[in-house]
Amino acid sequence: MLETSKGCVAQADAWVPAPDPVCEMPPRLSRLREALLDAPYSLCSQKAELLTQWFRTHDPGPPLTRLLAPWHFALMRGAMTRNLAEGQPQTRLQLRASTALQRLYRGLDRDGEPLVVRFARGLAHVLEQMALTVYDDELIVGNLSSQRIGAPIHPDFGGVLLLPELRSLATRRVNPLRTSEEQIRRLEEEIFPYWFTRSVMARTPLHSSDPTLANTLVRGRDFLLTQFAGISHVTPDYPAVLSKGFTGILGDIEAARRRAPDAESQAFYQAAAICAQAAIRYGARWSRHLRAQSARQSDPARAAELADLAGIFERVPARPARSFHEALQSLFIAHVMVHQESFQHGVSFGRIDQYLYPYYARDVQAGALTRERAVELLGCFLGKAAEQLPLFNAMATEFFSGLSSASGLTLGGSDASGRDASNELTGTILQAYDFMRLRQPNLHLRLHDGSPLELRHLAMETLKKGGGMPGLFNDATIVPALERGGATSQDASDYAIVGCVEWGVPYKSFPAAGAAFVSLPAILDDVLHGRDAAAAGDQSSGRLHGGVASARFADMDALWAALREAMAARIRHAVDGNESIEAAHRLYRPTPMLSLIVGGCVESGRDVTAGGAHYDSTGMQGVGLADVADSLAAIERVVFEEKRASFSELVAAVDADFDGHEALRSRLQLKVAKYGEDVGAAERWAERVASAWCELVAGHRSGRGGNYAAGFWTMTTHVGFGRRLGALPSGRRRGQPLSDGISPTNGSDRRGPTASLAAAARVCGNGVANGLALNEKLDPWFVAGEAGTRMMDDLTRGYFRCGGQQVQYNVLDAATLLDAKLHPERHRGLVVRISGYSAYFNDLTDEMKDDIIARTAHAGPPSSCASGPVCQMPPRDSQ
Amino acid sequence: MSRRDRAVIFDVQRFSVHDGPGIRTVVFFKGCALDCAWCHNPEAVRPTPELTYWRDRCISGCRECVEVCPETALFDRIEARIAWSRCTHCGLCAQTCPADALVMVGREVGQRELLDEVVKDREFFATSGGGVTFSGGEPVLHSAFLGDFLPLARAEGLHLAIETCGGAPWELLEPLLPSLDLVLYDLKVMDTALHQRLTGKDNVQIHEVLRRLLARGIPVEVRMPVVPGHNTDDGNIRATAAFLTGLGVDRLSLLPYNHLWEAKLRALDTTRRPLGIRAPEPDFYRELESRFEASGIQPYR
Structure with a gap:
């Protein structure tokens, strides 16, 4: 039975038929959703304060450090403000002096308890002291931050980057955050001065061979390294929390500890045990709190709900979950604890329809759970997962617009034997999402040849209402990519999505998937101007007018060779910088709480930051693929084949941002087919650049x-990089956004969705180990009705048969978006797909709003042509 | 007139969802057997490639086209760029124009080249039950070319449809039938004299070809391009319904009228005049559909 027209959950024959489809949104979920949409965004410094409190008491630091640090801090604060807020580079002298002092502090560090143990004790202190708040209507509790919706600051990582902006956070135009005077005072006077000598941010330069890395990063033209903020981006082994409880995990730790070979792993096990015990105590704390809340509650129905929750916490997360409700609560509270340690980004849930199903099925079978109740519980869970924000400074807001914590949640797919793994819970979760429609978690749906038609159509129906979720992933092409990356076929077939689109083996990997973003067009720009890409980080943006330098390219082969070499150099530069950050994590900021629930760490006795996970990798994204492909195709055609402009003329036009070169710009833009039109040349270049990128990136190993x-997903880095880059030979003007993910540039998909999908499929492949994102925008009229649903499914399957790996559909009309830009208040809950994640439209920067609007809608208004392409532009001179 | 190895087409449009089942690629051939007053593709009538001029795209100050024209048919003024009387449609200016203001409509393709283009979306054909539709212009006029092409395309496993006005002789259509899965067949207006006046040709042969086609048992979808005020009166609806019923056909596709073709005229070397018909409201089609239903013909929706 498929009753999509009524919004009911569809049921495939292959699924267990659900007795009572839920058609109405439960009132509790409506109220929760409203409360979440109403809640203001706040800065949360709870973890920062509690962790600092513990450390200042137990680990105040050596006297000389305490003497020097305030003075150093005050000096650096000025330089940092100028650097971050005004873009003024720090001088080499400043940077060297600061690094020398950091080296001194490190040398002064006394031997005490191992660092990993100290951080475990610090976390235990946070869990003991953090506020517990139960909001109205909740059936799943836990607080990711101290506010309803909060952006926690992590001074032990890169929180100090916010220092220059703390006082303007509440009034900044994009994504303002509530702050308090007292909160800011503590950060400025107590918290930052303490961590200033020992955070990841502070100690990274001690491990970098590039003394001016900080300037390169703030310049934001060449590449971004994100892991100052924390590594995160991982799917913890939540299933183990559900099946064993922290008591069981503690047992594993103790067993492994007896076999531990050395002091280092002994320290790790000690820390892990402290964290597991803290988790158990945290659950008990919640139980007591809920019991007290229940007693104080005047509404007997609510009192009973709270008492039930108190009972649940008597059981979990300490011991194995027995019911669906216990499982969901245990899952969420584990998620909360992981986030009291590290940054809010990409901590993902894995295949929750798989590991929650046994609890669900058992309860349903026993008559203890109705479908309505399941939807209600899942809705509560999804609402909780939307309660946190990542904290971004102004620059990061530009590159990662939309405030997504990018917690991925994967549904569907096949099992190791290739059989369909979807079940009744798969559809129930989609139903719960459909009711909530919040910006996160990120819903991901795995598809394969055996995916039930009803599930596919339900996904399309869900997408048709806007919001861009679920993103769609192709098992047939992703599993081989993971196998090539070294995963066993059993593990590869169990893949789940971390964060936005990063495919990987869940529960036992540390993929560091969001580590680096590299602007590919910036590399091309350097090559065209004869700049040495390896030295680019060291120059203060002085542009060599290089008509002469670039005349050395006699043909495309020469240009390609230079570009490939420059890509390799840029990757080396970014890897070097990233390795220094990862070294700082490994040496100064282990994350034992996360490690004890990432498979491999307890077995190996090593923290995730030290390579303890079973699988390890580091993600590096290429940004602006289509711009480079289009530029190369344009140079090939106009300069080398048609010889309508010389190389020097082209570079001069690019340098002038095409002012006075309108005819040339028009020729580059219009007369050369773009990537996404599937005519040929641009796609060949895209393929070439993409495969070189994958190969060069994969040639590096992390510490x-x-x-x-290698990945191709961008969040909104394509806007940030674009703003900092001059014109390109594709005809793109200075400052314009680059293309996102593997999508064609805006306007270049004019030959319809099959052409752009087929083009995009050509850059997909086994080498793409860290995921990619393809945005397709579809007009609502076009996908209307059952025929539209089938069409979306046909397009998706066709793209997957071409070799496509991922696609996400934004079904929105431009008029709605334009109205939302003008009248944000009318579109409070309008969710749009950005990159591999979704966001409230209102949370985006203006540039990103415009970019979303500009993303081409395929096919115009319904063609009512008797025959022929009446509504189209006339065909142009094809190649 | 038709060659076996090459044909002039003016577009290969991917992702068409209105010209046969599923997702389709439509090949538009140039040259037509009729000359309808409302022709939606006026650039398709002439059998050879032709120049079009899109004034709005022209870059002021650019005179690259003026310099390459061997016939001195082009001038500096954007508003009066072309003297059509001198233009030989050689296309040199279109190659030069950086702005797509001067564009050639129509290009010669060979068998292999066209095949490469239409197979690009084969995976989408497979998932949607789609394929390739040959349209125009009048594709049957390219019978010699298609006679070779259709078996090639069929060997690729493609579902093949042709869209014809029936204005070409049966002898040209007949040899194509074994390779076709579907024929989309246009009926414009029933009154023979009116047909002659509006399309330049009477409909006797058109009706005869449809009769023969149906007798062959090949799937046929009959379609009527709606031209408000010209073929929407009760008389024509009743006559069309009676004709179809007589042939054993009980369904009809109504193709909505689109007035956008008039905007193309300015760009063409043509003496064709706008009809001045506005695109009707959706209610108009609902009403039209029910009138056909009342006459025993079920419109496709």
């Missing part, structure tokens, strides 16, 4: 022992 993994 944790894993390979670097």
Whole structure:
């Protein structure tokens, strides 16, 4: 039975038929959703304060450090403000002096308890002291931050980057955050001065061979390294929390500890045990709190709900979950604890329809759970997962617009034997999402040849209402990519999505998937101007007018060779910088709480930051693929084949941002087919650039022992990089956004969705180890009705048969978006797909709003042509 | 007139969802057997490639086209760029124009080249039950070319449809039938004299070809391009319904009228005049559909 027209959950024959489809949104979920949409965004410094409190008491630091640090801090604060807020580079002298002092502090560090143990004790203190708040209507509790919706600051990582902006956070135009005077005072006077000598941010320069890395990063033209903020981006082994409880995990730790070979792993096990015990106590704390809340509650129905929750916490997360409700609560509270340690980004849930199903099925079978109740519980869970924000400074807001914590949640797919793994819970979760429609978690749906038609159509129906979720992933092409990356076929077939689109083996990998973003067009720009890409980080943006330098390219082969070499150099530069950050994590900021629930760490006795996970990798994204492909195709055609402009003329036009070169710009833009039109040349270049990128990135190993993994997803870095880059030979003007993910540039998909999908499929492949994102925008009229649903499914399957790996559909009309830009208040809950994640439209920067609007809608208004392409532009001179 | 190895087409449009089942690629051939007053593709009538001029795209100050024209048919003024009387449609200016203001409509393709283009979306054909539709212009006029092409395309496993006005002789269509899965067949207006006046040709042969086609048992979808005020009166609806019923056909596709073709005229070397018909409201089609239903013909929706 498929009753999509009524919004009911569809049921495939292959699924267990659900007795009572839920058609109405439960009132509790409506109220929760409203409360979440109403809640203001706040800065949360709870973890920062509690962790600092513990450390200042137990680990105040050596006297000389305490003497020097305030003075150093005050000096650096000025330089940092100028650097971050005004873009003024720090001088080499400043940077060297600061690094020398950091080296001194490190040397002064006394031997005490191992660092990993100190951080475990610090976390235990946070869990003991953090506020517990139960909000109205909740059936799943836990607080990711101290506010309803909060952006926690992590001074032990890169929180100090916010220092220059703390006082303007509440009034900044994009994504303002509530702050308090007292909160800011503590951060400025107590918290930052303490961590200033020992955070990841502070100690990274001690491990970098590039003394001016900080300037390169703030310049934001060449590449971004994100892991100052924390590594995160992982799917913890939540299933183990559900099946064993922290008591069981503690047992594993103790067993492994007896076999521990050395002091280092002994320290790790000690820390892990402290964290597991803290987790158990945290559950008990919640139980007591809920019991007290229940007693104080005047509404007997609510009192009973709270008492039930108190009972649940008597059981979990300490011991194995027995019911669906216990499982969901245990899952969420584990998620909360992981986030009291590290940064809010990409901590993902894995295949929750798989590991929650036994609890669900058992309860349903026993008559203890109705479908309505399941939807209600899942809705509560999804609402909780939307309660946190990542904290971004102004620059990061530009590159990662939309405030997504990118917690991925994967549904569907096949099992190791290739059989369909979807079940009744798969559809129930989609139903719960459909009711909530919040910006996160990120819903991901795995598809394969055996995916039930009803499930596919339900996904399309869900997508048709806007919001861009679920993103769609192709098992047939992703599993081989993971196998090539070293996963066993059993593990590869169990893949789940971390964060936005990063495919990987869940529960036992540390993929560091969001580590680096590299602007590919910036590399091309350097090559065209004869700049040495390896030295680019060291120059203060002085542009060599290089008509002469670039005349050395006699043909495309010469240009390609230079570009490939420059890509390799840029990757080396970014890897070097990233390795220094990862070294700082490994040496100064282990994350034992996360490690004890990432498979491999307890077995190996090593923290995730030290390569303890079973699988390890580091993600590096290429940004602006289509711009480079289009530029190369344009140079090939106009300069080398048609010889309508010389190389020097082209570079001069690019340098002038095409002012006075309108005819040339028009020729580059219009007369050369773009990537996404599937005519040929641009796609060949895209393929070439993409495969070179994958190969060059994969040639590097991280200090944790894993390979670097290439990806093509951008979040909104394409806007930030674009703003900092001059014109390109594709005809793109200075400052314009680059293309996102593997999508064609805006306007270049004019030959319809099959052409752009087929083009995009050509850059997909086994080498893409860290995921990619393809945005397709579809007009609502076009996908209307059952025929539209089938069409979306046909397009998706066709793209997957071409070799496509991922696609996400934004079904929105431009008029709605334009109205939302003008009248944000009318579109409070309008969710749009950005990159591999979704966001409230209102949370985006203006540039990103415009970019979303500009993303081409395929096919115009319904063609009512008797025959022929009446509504189209006339065909142009094809190649 | 038709060659076996090459044909002039003016577009290969991918992702068409209105010209046969599923997702389709439509090949538009140039040259037509009729000359309808409302022709939606006026650039398709002439059998050879032709120049079009899109004034709005022209870059002021650019005179690259003026310099390459061997016939001195082009001038500096954007508003009066072309003297059509001198233009030989050689296309040199279109190659030069950086702005797509001067564009050639129509290009010669060979068998292999066209095949490469239409197979690009084969995976989408497979998932949607789609394929390739040959349209125009009048594709049957390219019978010699298609006679070789259709078996090639069929060997690729493609579902093949042709869209014809029936204005070409049966002898040209007949040899194509074994390779076709579907024929989309247009009926414009029933009154023979009116047909002659509006399309330049009477409909006797058109009706005869449809009769023969149906007798062959090949799937046929009959379609009527709606031209408000010209073929929407009760008389024509009743006559069309009676004709179809007589042939054993009980369904009809109504193709909505689109007035956008008039905007193309300015760009063409043509003496064709706008009809001045506005695109009707959706209610108009609902009403039209029910009138056909009342006459025993079920419109496709």
